[in-house]
Amino acid sequence: MSNEILAPKRLKFVTVVSSAFGVVYLILGTCGLLAKTSHLCLTEVTPANVGMSVLLISIGAILFSSILTLRRDITLSLASSFVGSLLAVSAMVIQVLAVGATWLDYIINGQSFGKKELVAGLLRADALLGYFMLMLFPVVFKTVKKYVIKSS
Amino acid sequence: MMPLAFARPGSLVRVIAIRGGQGVHAKLRSLGIMEGRLLRVVNLMYGGPVIVEIVNDVGPSPKVALGFGISTKIFVEEV
Amino acid sequence: MSIEKTRKGFVVALAGVPNSGKSSIFNKLTGGKAWVGNWPGVTIEKKVGTLRLDSVEVEVVDLPGIYGLTAYSLDEIIARNFIVEENPDLVIIVVNATNLERSLYLALSILELGANAIVALNMIDLAREQGIEIDYQKLSELLGVPVVPTVAVTGSGLQNLKKLILERAKGGKARLNIVNYGDDVENAIKKVEELLKSNVPELLKKYPSRWISIKLLEWDEDVIRKVKSYAGGDEVIREVERIRAELQNKIEDLELYMTERRYQKILEIVRSIVRQIKPKGITWTDLLDSVLTHRVLGVFSAIAVLYMLFRFAFEISTPFVDLFSLLINGYLHDWILGLKLLPPWLASLLADGIVNGVGTVLSFLPLITMFFLGLAFLEDVGYMTRIAYLVDKVFSKFGLSGKTVIPLVIGFGCNVPAVMATRAIEDENERKTAALIAPLATCSARLPVYMVIAYAIFKRAAGGVVLSMYVWSITLALLVALALRKFVFKGSSTGFVMEMPPYIMPRPDIISMKMWERTKKFLRKAGTVILIGVVFIWLLSVTGPSGFLGVNALSSPELLEHSWAGLLGRVFSETVFKPLGWDWRTSVALIFGFIAKEIVVGTMAILYGVGEKGLPATLAKLHVFTPVTGYAFMLFVLIYVPCVATMATIRSELGSRYMLFALTYELILAYLLALTVVGFGHLIGVS
Numbered sequence: 001m002s003n004e005i006l007a008p009k010r011l012k013f014v015t016v017v018s019s020a021f022g023v024v025y026l027i028l029g030t031c032g033l034l035a036k037t038s039h040l041c042l043t044e045v046t047p048a049n050v051g052m053s054v055l056l057i058s059i060g061a062i063l064f065s066s067i068l069t070l071r072r073d074i075t076l077s078l079a080s081s082f083v084g085s086l087l088a089v090s091a092m093v094i095q096v097l098a099v100g101a102t103w104l105d106y107i108i109n110g111q112s113f114g115k116k117e118l119v120a121g122l123l124r125a126d127a128l129l130g131y132f133m134l135m136l137f138p139v140v141f142k143t144v145k146k147y148v149i150k151s152s
Numbered sequence: 153m154m155p156l157a158f159a160r161p162g163s164l165v166r167v168i169a170i171r172g173g174q175g176v177h178a179k180l181r182s183l184g185i186m187e188g189r190l191l192r193v194v195n196l197m198y199g200g201p202v203i204v205e206i207v208n209d210v211g212p213s214p215k216v217a218l219g220f221g222i223s224t225k226i227f228v229e230e231v
Numbered sequence: 232m233s234i235e236k237t238r239k240g241f242v243v244a245l246a247g248v249p250n251s252g253k254s255s256i257f258n259k260l261t262g263g264k265a266w267v268g269n270w271p272g273v274t275i276e277k278k279v280g281t282l283r284l285d286s287v288e289v290e291v292v293d294l295p296g297i298y299g300l301t302a303y304s305l306d307e308i309i310a311r312n313f314i315v316e317e318n319p320d321l322v323i324i325v326v327n328a329t330n331l332e333r334s335l336y337l338a339l340s341i342l343e344l345g346a347n348a349i350v351a352l353n354m355i356d357l358a359r360e361q362g363i364e365i366d367y368q369k370l371s372e373l374l375g376v377p378v379v380p381t382v383a384v385t386g387s388g389l390q391n392l393k394k395l396i397l398e399r400a401k402g403g404k405a406r407l408n409i410v411n412y413g414d415d416v417e418n419a420i421k422k423v424e425e426l427l428k429s430n431v432p433e434l435l436k437k438y439p440s441r442w443i444s445i446k447l448l449e450w451d452e453d454v455i456r457k458v459k460s461y462a463g464g465d466e467v468i469r470e471v472e473r474i475r476a477e478l479q480n481k482i483e484d485l486e487l488y489m490t491e492r493r494y495q496k497i498l499e500i501v502r503s504i505v506r507q508i509k510p511k512g513i514t515w516t517d518l519l520d521s522v523l524t525h526r527v528l529g530v531f532s533a534i535a536v537l538y539m540l541f542r543f544a545f546e547i548s549t550p551f552v553d554l555f556s557l558l559i560n561g562y563l564h565d566w567i568l569g570l571k572l573l574p575p576w577l578a579s580l581l582a583d584g585i586v587n588g589v590g591t592v593l594s595f596l597p598l599i600t601m602f603f604l605g606l607a608f609l610e611d612v613g614y615m616t617r618i619a620y621l622v623d624k625v626f627s628k629f630g631l632s633g634k635t636v637i638p639l640v641i642g643f644g645c646n647v648p649a650v651m652a653t654r655a656i657e658d659e660n661e662r663k664t665a666a667l668i669a670p671l672a673t674c675s676a677r678l679p680v681y682m683v684i685a686y687a688i689f690k691r692a693a694g695g696v697v698l699s700m701y702v703w704s705i706t707l708a709l710l711v712a713l714a715l716r717k718f719v720f721k722g723s724s725t726g727f728v729m730e731m732p733p734y735i736m737p738r739p740d741i742i743s744m745k746m747w748e749r750t751k752k753f754l755r756k757a758g759t760v761i762l763i764g765v766v767f768i769w770l771l772s773v774t775g776p777s778g779f780l781g782v783n784a785l786s787s788p789e790l791l792e793h794s795w796a797g798l799l800g801r802v803f804s805e806t807v808f809k810p811l812g813w814d815w816r817t818s819v820a821l822i823f824g825f826i827a828k829e830i831v832v833g834t835m836a837i838l839y840g841v842g843e844k845g846l847p848a849t850l851a852k853l854h855v856f857t858p859v860t861g862y863a864f865m866l867f868v869l870i871y872v873p874c875v876a877t878m879a880t881i882r883s884e885l886g887s888r889y890m891l892f893a894l895t896y897e898l899i900l901a902y903l904l905a906l907t908v909v910g911f912g913h914l915i916g917v918s
Binding site (some may be wrong): 049050051054055057058059061062065073075076078079080082083087090091094097098100101102104105107108109144147148 | 512513514515517518519521522523525527528531532534535536538539542543546547548549550553554557694695698
Binding site (some may be wrong): 174175176177178179180181182183184186187188194195196197198199200201203206208213214215216217218219220221222 | 250298299301303304329330331332333336337486487490491494498501516517520521524525526616619620621623624627632633723724725726727728729730731732733
């Protein structure tokens with residue numbers, strides 16, 4: 001296939017980094033599920049929230065699979081990195097928007113909005129990890145763009 | 153010869169025969185799936201639907217998802 | 232509006248395969264204004280719009296998206312009957328440049344029908360992106376009709392198309408014999424044509440003889456019926472049977488052979504007009520699909536995407552929802568009540584009845600708009616078809632195809648457009664099943680009810696309890712579907728066949744249009760039906776057996792108790808709802824909730840004499856519900872009639888019989904399940 005035109009170093013970098021992030025997503029996702037029963041995790045970053053935990057685990061699984069499929073199917077491996085980081089960035093954007101919405105809602109209802117809540121919302125695991133993924137995303141995107149047929 | 157539903161993902165297959173009523177035939181034919189055609193098996197869920205792409209030497213053709221019911225009626229041979 | 236030709240103008244039909252951009256062309260030609268109705272006798276949508284061209288009025292009829300013109304699908308029969316029987320001045324065939332083979336199959340079928348046609352070669356930009364260039368002049372030569380390249384979404388080429396419409400609508404004839412079926416079949420066609428000429432000359436005034444002959448040789452049931460309806464038709468059919476038998480000595484499968492000849496011709500055409508300008512390789516679509524349709528990773532992706540869609544709609548809309556209810560149910564309501572000019576009963580009707588009711592419905596507008604915005608984005612990108620693929624395996628176990636997932640997902644926003652969206656399912660039995668289970672998708676209006684009760688009784692576990700309602704919703708929808716397919720809509724399905732278009736960057740104007748179309752359905756149905764319902768509730772609340780109770784009834788629980796509404800609540804809570812342990816207030820809320828679930832929380836707030844914000848605390852303090860009766864109440868709200876508007880939609884889609892059926896099964900199921908929960912609770916000693 002077209003892996004000759006792709007610098008193997010770059011491919012490996014993308015795969016390894018996104019899989020590493022995948023592991024972090026999986027761990028924090030599990031933390032969210034266990035937040036109520038265990039004190040191992042920081043509940044500031046991973047509050048007990050089923051939805052968030054499932055989202056983190058889903059993203060983590062996709063990102064992590066990148067390294068598992070690298071040998072067998074480069075397309076799938078690269079696609080996992082790409083889709084995983086795209087979802088991770090979207091999750092961050094949604095969380096930031098949701099914090100903004102809550103803030104707006106407080107204003108409308110005439111309540112004061114605590115700084116603490118704002119910070120907690122912006123530092124929640126899906127947002128926090130998303131900031132890093134936002135930095136990784138351009139690299140993944142460029143790699144994938146080189147891999148698919150160029151569109152003018 | 154085997155039903156399309158049990159083909160290998162990523163493989164290239166040729167349609168040998170289509171079983172089933174005229175409705176099924178007509179539907180598949182108007183999508184360009186008929187005896188003799190080459191299909192690329194894009195992805196499949198075991199016991200579920202199959203995504204195929206009709207292979208020809210000209211231009212692209214969008215993929216089609218076929219349910220398990222229909223894809224067991226399409227008999228193919230790997231090439 | 233009628234389709235009959237008005238002498239001064241032209242009638243133009245728009246035909247094309249699904250995903251050919253036909254709707255975009257229709258919207259661009261008619262300016263988006265369309266009259267939407269049904270084709271006679273069926274609930275397949277018919278859109279008609281008008282186009283003004285140099286003082287000439289052109290009526291544009293949008294035909295269903297189809298792949299061919301066989302007699303096996305209702306859509307295809309409608310399209311071909313329209314072309315042959317209504318005889319439009321011109322047929323515009325929209326050809327998808329990225330899907331030439333399938334598009335040209337339809338194009339050839341239409342040309343064979345003898346229609347005066349032109350071709351709009353659409354999506355040439357996408358084709359170029361995929362690395363192919365199309366010689367459209369050559370295509371025009373080969374088909375014998377004019378071809379205009381277009382990019383409907385940007386409007387490029389539309390001016391040329393309009394010019395051509397005006398030019399060709401006045402007249403022009405297509406070549407009937409583009410496809411040569413080989414000597415044997417061609418001779419047979421000639422023989423049948425002769426037969427038709429001598430036996431049923433009347434028929435040929437309406438239909439082209441070559442087309443009828445081809446269809447007869449292909450043994451097209453619909454055409455056979457048509458021929459038989461003329462005197463002398465039976466004889467023709469007998470003779471055709473003989474000719475077919477003769478042919479089948481040489482050609483085993485006649486229909487397959489003829490389809491193959493058509494495809495051979497198409498490949499010949501495609502080969503001579505297409506030039507590959509870039510090498511083939513992995514495309515973006517291939518790459519994304521390797522994950523998004525993966526049997527494991529695809530499911531993870533779908534979970535993530537849908538969860539984010541829900542967050543986007545439900546969380547990010549909250550400030551707007553609150554703003555709406557503050558402005559309408561707060562300021563506007565109080566302002567009207569404060570008007571000294573109006574008699575108190577009128578002020579109350581306006582403020583407590585109409586403004587409050589409309590406000591309650593409108594406060595859902597931001598949520599629903601955002602939900603449909605997100606959904607339109609996913610649909611336009613091409614992702615929803617992948618979700619349909621992913622769920623097909625599970626859904627098929629319940630007698631549904633994967634396509635049903637789309638109306639169900641819409642239903643989580645609002646059931647009204649969900650029922651309408653079932654139209655996209657071709658299989659009649661499956662479509663009806665989908666429309667009848669769509670109300671089980673727990674719409675956004677039901678969520679506040681769950682929230683209030685869950686927070687009142689389950690405190691910290693509230694989130695999980697609310698989530699369990701969504702699980703119930705999906706499970707019940709699938710189980711009811713299974714039962715319906717087993718006992719009511721029997722018969723195997725025609726199967727899941729769905730084209731997976733390439734992913735595209737969606738265009739904001741198209742997304743916003745799609746979003747607005749669905750939101751409009753919510754607004755129109757909800758606005759009319761629910762408005763009447765709300766006024767009715769107001770009336771029941773301010774009057775009672777003793778006559779007019781005064782407008783204070785609405786703010787005084789004591790007075791309300793003596794209203795018709797209160798009385799009704801008592802009757803229910805002491806009879807049917809007695810085993811369920813719901814008091815008269817909650818019973819009233821349920822009765823009113825029949826109109827729309829938006830009303831339930833508001834009614835309870837009034838009856839307990841508190842605001843909506845204080846309701847959970849009050850419910851908890853007064854021990855209105857035990858965990859068991861509360862959970863049963865939530866389940867009941869989930870299942871029993873979503874709202875009057877949804878029922879009205881089912882009626883207009885499937886008829887009164889099925890509406891009554893839906894009503895009955897939902898009420899029975901809701902009651903039985905609530906009863907089971909309460910019974911089970913007593914059994915294990917939770918009360």
